[in-house]
Amino acid sequence: MTLAGQVALVTGAGRGIGRAIAERFLAAGATVVALDRDEDAAAAVGRGTDAASANGDGAGGARAALAATSARVLAIGADVGDAREVAAAMARVDRELGRLDALVNNAGIVAFRAVADMADEEWDSVLRVNLTGTFNTCREAARRFREQRSGAIVNVASVSASIGSHGRGAYSASKGGVLGLTRVLAAELGPVGARANAILPGTTETALANAALDEQLLAAFVDRTPAGRRGQPDEIAQAALFLASPAASYVNGVALPVDGGYLIGGLLVDERGRPR
Ligand SMILES: NC(=O)c1ccc[n+]([C@@H]2O[C@H](COP(=O)([O-])OP(=O)(O)OC[C@H]3O[C@@H](n4cnc5c(N)ncnc54)[C@H](O)[C@@H]3O)[C@@H](O)[C@H]2O)c1
Numbered sequence: 466m467t468l469a470g471q472v473a474l475v476t477g478a479g480r481g482i483g484r485a486i487a488e489r490f491l492a493a494g495a496t497v498v499a500l501d502r503d504e505d506a507a508a509a510v511g512r513g514t515d516a517a518s519a520n521g522d523g524a525g526g527a528r529a530a531l532a533a534t535s536a537r538v539l540a541i542g543a544d545v546g547d548a549r550e551v552a553a554a555m556a557r558v559d560r561e562l563g564r565l566d567a568l569v570n571n572a573g574i575v576a577f578r579a580v581a582d583m584a585d586e587e588w589d590s591v592l593r594v595n596l597t598g599t600f601n602t603c604r605e606a607a608r609r610f611r612e613q614r615s616g617a618i619v620n621v622a623s624v625s626a627s628i629g630s631h632g633r634g635a636y637s638a639s640k641g642g643v644l645g646l647t648r649v650l651a652a653e654l655g656p657v658g659a660r661a662n663a664i665l666p667g668t669t670e671t672a673l674a675n676a677a678l679d680e681q682l683l684a685a686f687v688d689r690t691p692a693g694r695r696g697q698p699d700e701i702a703q704a705a706l707f708l709a710s711p712a713a714s715y716v717n718g719v720a721l722p723v724d725g726g727y728l729i730g731g732l733l734v735d736e737r738g739r740p741r
Contacts (some may be wrong), residue, residue: 479506504542667724692725
């Protein structure tokens, strides 16, 4: 799968799943707009952390390759929840790169608390980043995609968009909203040759998940996941690459779980068919 010659904007690219998506898109040949509210983290995308880049011994080729890769990154510090900052970021992409072919909405936050105990501020902050933030970037992208008659949107939702778990009131509502928005965008963009799809990651090894869930809860997730483990950020990135790439040219409006089978919710047994 290639994104050669394409410009892709990834929100929340500074770390976790967004970083993995940005790096995977770079490897597929894209020019990547790494947008994050943490501008320093966004600026680190494509700079490499391997030994060759760290000490450079006898690794001129690797250093040159890294330099070429980082030249394909435009890092932007912006808050997706702020429509004016998003519009300014998109205008900068227009000016500096001249086009936008793919948008990945990955920036997201959590506030896990029972609905009965949730404060207004918690509800507002989660909806503002996860749902309004996705709307802000999608609106800008949809205007451009309609004009150029091409483009792909990939929205990172969550398995929480489809199921109800304790404490996920704001988070599930925001991610369910993202799914609804994705379907509407698919219907609106399809006729002009563009697409919108969503990914539903299961529990993935990132700083966000590690902070939000204690060891017991993480173990319970793993226990309910047929794959018997958590996902890795690059496993989500591979799905994002497929949906953003021409390989998915006839895929529009899907909500793709990338969750090790978590959502099928069947009887969980070991490889001999016995209860785990
Ligand atoms: N990790 C999981 O288990 C998991 C599971 C399902 C869905 N997801 C979703 O995947 C996405 C990425 O999650 P992650 O685990 O990599 O999170 P993370 O916290 O590790 O990284 C999120 C990144 O988004 C950036 N960000 C947050 N708010 C922003 C804003 N307002 N504007 C711009 N950037 C902002 C952060 O600075 C950070 O770099 C989120 O949408 C999350 O809901 C994660």
